[in-house]
């Protein structure tokens with residue numbers, strides 16, 4: 001199975017504070033980072049407008065937040081949808 005190209009340096013994947021929720025986060029990493037990374041909210045923001053726009057605390061499942069960031073970025077850059 002393919003691995004996400006943003007894995008190295010990804011704040012979610014490498015955050016030591018997630019150890020409190022290790023089982024949940026191990027499952028998210030398996031599902032997203034080593035699986036369906038294209039469905040990850042962090043990946044969608046990073047791949048479309050750059051990983052510098054990904055909030056540190058964003059979870060892979062927070063797609064509504066990702067959509068809001070992408071919409072706001074599009075509006076601020078003149079609606080090009082870039």
Ligand code: SF4
Pocket residue numbers: 004005006007008010011012013029032033034036037040041042043046060
């Ligand atoms: S799938 Fe998402 S959380 Fe996992 S490494 Fe890629 S961008 Fe980070």
